[in-house]
Amino acid sequence: MNLTDKLNNFRIQLPYLGKAFGLIWKTTPGWTSLWMLLLLVQGLLPVALVYLTKAIVDGLVDVVGSGGGWLSFKPLLVLVAFFVAIQVTIAVMKSVLGVLRTVQSQLVQDRISTIIQEKSVVLDLVFYESAEYFDKLHRARSDAAYRPIELVESLGTMVQNGITLAAMALVLVPYSVWAPVALVISTLPALFVVLDHRLRQYQWRIKNTENERRALYYDWLLTSRENAAEIRIFEIGNYFRSAFYHLREMLRNERVKLQKAQAAAELGSAFFALLVTGVVMGLMVWRAIAGAATMGDLALFYQAFNQGQRLMRSLLENVGQIYSNSLFLADFFEFLELEPLIRDPEEPEAPPPVLAKGISFHDVSFQYPSCAEFVLRNFHLDIEAGRVTAIVGANGAGKSTLVKLLCRLYDPQSGAVIFDDVNIRQYNVHDVRRMVTVLFQDSVRFNTTVAENIKLGDISRPEKEEDVVSAALASGADKLIAGLPEGYFTQLGRWFKASRDLSGGEWQRLALARAFFRQAPIIILDEPTSSMDSWSEMDWLKRFRQLAEGRTAVIIAHRFTTAMQADIIIVMDRGMIIESGAHDELIQLDGRYAASWREQMRENV
DSSP: OOHHHHHHHHHHHHHHHHHHHHHHHHHOHHHHHHHHHHHHHHHHHHHHHHHHHHHHHHHHHHHHHHTOOGGGGHHHHHHHHHHHHHHHHHHHHHHHHHHHHHHHHHHHHHHHHHHHHHHHHHSOGGGGGOHHHHHHHHHHHHHHTTHHHHHHHHHHHHHHHHHHHHHHHHHHTTTOTHHHHHHHHHHHHHHHHHHHHHHHHHHHHHHHHHHHHHHHHHHHHHHOHHHHHHHHHTTOHHHHHHHHHHHHHHHHHHHHHHHHHHHHHHHHHHHHHHHHHHHHHHHHHHHHHTTSSOHHHHHHHHHHHHHHHHHHHHHHHHHHHHHHHHHHHHHHHHHHTOOOSSOOOSSOOOOOSSOSSEEEEEEEEEOOTTOSSOSEEEEEEEEETTSEEEEEESTTSSHHHHHHHHTTSSOOSEEEEEETTEEGGGSOHHHHHHTEEEEOTTOOOOSSBHHHHHHTTOTTSOOOHHHHHHHHHHHTOHHHHHTSTTGGGOBBSSSSTTOBOOOHHHHHHHHHHHHHHSOOSEEEEESTTTTSOHHHHHHHHHHHHHHTTTSEEEEEESOHHHHTTSSEEEEEETTEEEEEEOHHHHHHHTSHHHHHHHHHHHHHO
């Protein structure tokens, strides 16, 4: 890619600069206004120093040449005092800008984290089936926290340096109109180096995003509590350490190679700049020898040209940083442009407070994006309102998929999920999910207090201690909670100090309490007793029938002791219903359910 292509690429990224600045302005308008004012002042102060330097050098030459006494130094001392005052002002402003940047940075980082979290929460589960989505999320999370503020800092430094550089160019013009031109020419190779390196860095990052995520995955395997037991039992720590090391070694070597190429190019551009500086300064010295310039002129020209080159290099570095940040911000803003596929209808219908007829899956066909085969094809199922329906079947039969479709976490490719003769797509997504309370098979273990764990089932519900206690009683978690050191205020989990961890069955009890705390007309339980022993299971099943009274309940179960409590049992296999009926009816039918029942009963003997 030649320089023209790189400049064109930079032009394409310009809209992202405006978006980034708009984001920062919206987040910190007051601080940003103050920041811009200080940059303007700080950009002009170095020019004042250059003129003071000329005046001090010329004044010193005059005083020494005249042989005057101490009084003749008085004007010179005033100039020196101004010089020192400006230096002190620059130092103070630098410190103030440092504090200001910290405030801006913290506010912007928090705002961006909030934006990413908001976008992640509203996106459909279908996005989590895509590796490309995780690459975008990884780049957005890892870069967006600091890139916008780094971009604005680069813009600010560029503006400040640009002001100073323009003033320095005006200082040089009286001595030679070619001096500013030579200043620009001396830094052109550095411009190419900066743009080339930044683009190479970005392309390398895009190519290796998955490798970086893979390295993070190996690190998580080796250091997380979830994997600790199997890592030790199967003695696979060294295997994953080796995989992590070789992957990091490859990434490290490629980065070092990029840095070496940049260092060689920078060295060449620095020699070119030094050559131009030597030629220009040689011409200026020749003029001084010829009497066409004073020593103060020579000092001013050298300082102005030298600072001009430094500023040009800094300016080019700012351009490179802006270019690099704009490339990465493209990923951030592309992530924000992702839109959920499951949307509210333009004219939504009001959902019923309680189901009168029931739930229907009508001619539903569904396949996951990452799967070549359909999980469900032309599927039909009617679930009667006010009854308990159990769905059983082998893994992969499509049971959990029904739950996700019912909660509208996915939409089917064809067909409809119906509540009381109305397609759930006619309701707002929020309203559909408010009608449902769910216990997922792998429920989240929130590292909060016991009470918070339960209340998270419905955070919009007014806080009443008796409601939390009732949910705990319904799930059978009341005895567990009574044995905890601080009861409902016990901090759970392992993330924070003074916490108490629970067993799998105890966590499941708490998740059940959370599901019951949500007063929804539809209850969906995915393997609700999978982590309970047989005694706890029977105790809970007695409670559940009372809890489900007047509501529509769907239980996904592998244990037939759980399924047999339902009013009707649906037996699924490979996305199809192969049997249905009450427990006794299915036993008499002597089909798949009966055979599985007898086998499970023998295992439990």
